[in-house]
Amino acid sequence: MTGRTVRNRTRAARAGALAVCASLALAACGSTKDRVAGGSGGVEGSGKVGVILPLLTSPFWQSYNDYVPKMATSQEVDALKTVNSNSDPAQQITDINNQLNQGVKGLVVAPLDSAAISAGLDQAERKGVPVVAVDVAPEKGKAAMIVRANNIAYGEKACQFLGEAVKSGKVVQIMGDLVSVNGRERSEAFRTCVKKNHPKVRVLEIPAKWESDTAASKLDTLLNANPDIKGIYLQAGGVYLAPTLQTLKSKNLLKKAGQPGHIAIVSNDGIPQEFDAIRKGEIDATVSQSADTYAKYGMYYIKAAMEGKTFKPGPTDHDSVIVEHPNGMLEDQLPAPLVTKENVDDPELWGNTVK
Template identity: 25%
Template sequence: MPNVKRTVATAIAITCLAWSSSPVRAADYVVGLSVATLANPFFQGMTKGVKEGIGAHPNLTLINTSANGDANTQTNQVTDLINQHVAALILNPINANSIVPVVKEANKKGIPVFTLDRGAACGDCQVNFLETDNVELGKEGADFIAAQLKQRYGSIKGNVVDLEGLLGTTAGDEREQGFATEFAALQKDNPDLKLIARQAADFDADKGFNITTQLLAAHSDMDAIFNGNDDNAVGAIRAIRQANRFAPIGSPKHIIIISIDGTEQALSAIRNGQMDGTLSQNPLTMAKQSVAYVEAYLSGDKSKIPAHQFWPHMLLTKANIDSPAAKAYGLWGDEVSQ
């Protein structure tokens, strides 16, 4: 149950803020968090980052919820947080459109909304939208595949599969946009570069496995798979091994695997030579920054909070995964698995 005294104190503080034009000092504010799911390691890392961020600010406490991948559940949970008069919301929307009504309801109640990794499709309804540049991630995924194929064949050619992420989320849509646009541009100058399949695996390892199993049976000449996230890639790798199609990196029969996130499973697969690379985000540091913006807002210091911000990302391969640069960026998958 939420702390009733703090919830009441929060409601009083919000009322006082509305009556006064001068900043009010934050005093034990309750923050509500809603993440899409805890079944995905990335969102486990995000939740860990929010908790650690809250712990660094003694004036903040947290009510933590997970929607278990269901948009209706998330709507109900956020509505409940609003009815508990939380001082602020940090949301990781399952769907950019379905979350809009409750975000607007929070706006009406004077509750600031901060979106993390995935946004809401309502423009300025969010105080801050903090994410990785997902279009750029998709673009870099296409470029990585092109570079590996050129190294293999001497030119950019080969047969490529696109395992899309969860469409309807800003992350899934924008990664696909970045990959598809860049891949089409590469094809203009490299007509032997082929996209042989495009299917949505929904950021789900089992779906990635099932789709890849079917595609391997249909295509004996698959060169590379772009994966919307690491879960897709984990499923694809399992399918490749089960079909006895695994070949080590450097072999002309190796199926190039590139994905996005930087989970512990991806890091292990890269270290073991089963996966070529992941474009790592860092949900731990990103989440802590979101909490810092919440604290600044509630303390009356809003001037340095951007409406939209891209968090840095880093390509990890076997060549650099344990380098000082990678460790400085943060191998969050290793941290969360400990």
């Protein structure tokens, strides 16, 4: 996930989410058997759809937000105006409940906390409202589909690129929030890949919780102690790119690719700002997670769920693959290409379509 900050600590966020859940209804928070989502007097497959965002302080989520109404129209989905949970997992559960009370027949949610979101999923299931999760996979509960890319592959692609560029020495990964499966998968995949394939590379880690200020402060401190850093992996370019470049510049360490002392940098998001930085030689690559297809297939799958359609694991007709999680939820893993100076101007990349 990308984002500015998840201010709540894991325990507080989950406690808040559970408290909200407990106050919602007389029923317990356990899930029940799903009902037809088009009920309550409506036509099956029709009805309003609520769309809940995690935050709007990242260029990635700003772009996703812009794509939502366009993709809703193209998929013939009647989507309400998006709701911003403002980086607060407990608020996100409240937002889900508010949307359910408005009578929505479907929900598209980008979870902030992989565990805490289950309270909202359970409440939706009790009301017979299908949910599609975008970007982050829930740990528990029920989702008709999870729409995201393979986050393990994100970490592995960054590892492979930096391993080849650095060969030996210290590299840093600025991690996301570990309450999110995205932060956990990217972090573990990166360190595991480096250990296995690039034994001469040493990984230093900055837990930054998707917070730009935290990333800048901790990177500054780390560079003071380790001025010989050779590479950096940014797990979220939307929040980490600007503070990282500013910190390097303040220490006279921002050297362009090809110059002596250049620190190889791989980012993650595929936002226009990263593409510009690649063109300038300030960073070397980014993994592009597609804001447009996240919005498109979020709408596609919620419409399908409202119509009672189901899916099975396997290849899709849009260059992705549906996989099944151990908890039984299905995930459509959308393509997320590595972008370098060789393909940064590809007009098919979503970051090149943003006006």
